[in-house]
Every structure is written in C-alpha cells, then in structure tokens.
Amino acid sequence: MQETMEDLLPAELRDFLSCETPDAWLDAALAHPDLLLIDHAQCEKKAASTAMSLMYRYVDRPLLLTKMSQLAREELLHFEQVIRVMESRGIEYRHLSASRYAEGLRRHVRREDPQRLVDILIIGAYIEARSCERFARLIPHLDAELAKFYRSLVKSEGRHYEDYLMLARRYAAEANDTSVEARIVFFAECERQLICEPDEVFRFHSGVPAAA
Numbered sequence: 001m002q003e004t005m006e007d008l009l010p011a012e013l014r015d016f017l018s019c020e021t022p023d024a025w026l027d028a029a030l031a032h033p034d035l036l037l038i039d040h041a042q043c044e045k046k047a048a049s050t051a052m053s054l055m056y057r058y059v060d061r062p063l064l065l066t067k068m069s070q071l072a073r074e075e076l077l078h079f080e081q082v083i084r085v086m087e088s089r090g091i092e093y094r095h096l097s098a099s100r101y102a103e104g105l106r107r108h109v110r111r112e113d114p115q116r117l118v119d120i121l122i123i124g125a126y127i128e129a130r131s132c133e134r135f136a137r138l139i140p141h142l143d144a145e146l147a148k149f150y151r152s153l154v155k156s157e158g159r160h161y162e163d164y165l166m167l168a169r170r171y172a173a174e175a176n177d178t179s180v181e182a183r184i185v186f187f188a189e190c191e192r193q194l195i196c197e198p199d200e201v202f203r204f205h206s207g208v209p210a211a212a
C-alpha cells in the first residue's frame, strides 16, 4: 500500500506549512533525479553551515550551541549519505547555483538582535519543515533504496524543524518579544509564495517550474 502524506508527516508539521508542494514540482523532480540529488547534497551542506554560523554568533546561549552542534553533525552525516548514493549511481557532484528560496526568506530578517536571531530560527524551521514535506512527497515515487533513505530523513528533519521553532519561541520569550507568532505567520506567507509561484530554475526548494 502506498504511504500517504498523512502517514509520513506529523499533522503539526503539515499545519505549519501554508501549502503542499505543487504537483508540477514533483513531476520536475522525478524527471531530473540527478539534479535533485546534487542539490539535495548541497542543501545538507548548507544546513550544517547555517547551524555552525549560529554557533559562532550566539556563543552565550548554551541550549542553542548544543542543539546547533548536534544539528550540524547530523546534516553532515546526511551529506555523506547523499554523496554515497550519488557515487553508487554514477552521479557526479558539481556546483549548482543556489535557488531563490533561502535568500527569498532571509531578505526579510530584522537587523537587530534578538529579533534577528528569532527570524533566522523561524526561517530554519520553515526550511526544515519544507525539506521534510518534500522528502515525504517524493517517497511513494522512489526506488526502495532512496525511499528508505528519505524516510529516515523525514524523521530527522522533522526533529530539526521542532528544535528551530522551540528555540525561536524560547529566545523571543526571554527577550519579552511578543512578535514571534506574527513573524511565524509572516514567514509562512513568504514561504508559500516561494513554493507556489513560478520559478525559472529547478532545485530542491524551487517553486513551480516556469516553463514545464
């Protein structure tokens, strides 16, 4: 029996995202399996480096340091796993330009701390939740090896999303910043646009393929 999104994703995570990945993205992903894996590797590497850069900037927050250190290690393991899959399939790693997605979210980050940190953490939660949703979306269409791998990623990226969101709420509360829920809603809408509007380039986090 084919797994549904309800089987694969926690309801809370599905509610957090404002839209499902459009079918047109899924079609493009299945038509470009090599590109998908290369960009996936790229995303894992970037997820690790985002976590590391937070560790450099916010040295006075022990919970953040611990969570980000764990997260960076996990993302690097994912990176190694993707590289192994690519190698076994004869797919060569090459440099790809970044999609508009992460930058499209980060351009809205407020400048001053702790608002800056809160926004970056909320964005982290969206990136993790969307990755999780895309893995789940792909799983029913993949071969057994990749489906198994992506099922394990759904679990860990789901945890990462929870950690980012927990940290955002915690540091906002500590600073008596009451804007956090409104910021979550704000970024939900930015994220929805990036996912549901036409996009020239196909990537792991791209929008609807423009000229399908």
Ligand SMILES: [Fe+2]
Pocket (backbone or CB within 6 Å): 044, 047, 074, 075, 078, 157
């Ligand atoms: Fe990952």
Ligand SMILES: [Fe+2]
Pocket (backbone or CB within 6 Å): 047, 075, 128, 156, 157, 160
């Ligand atoms: Fe992650």
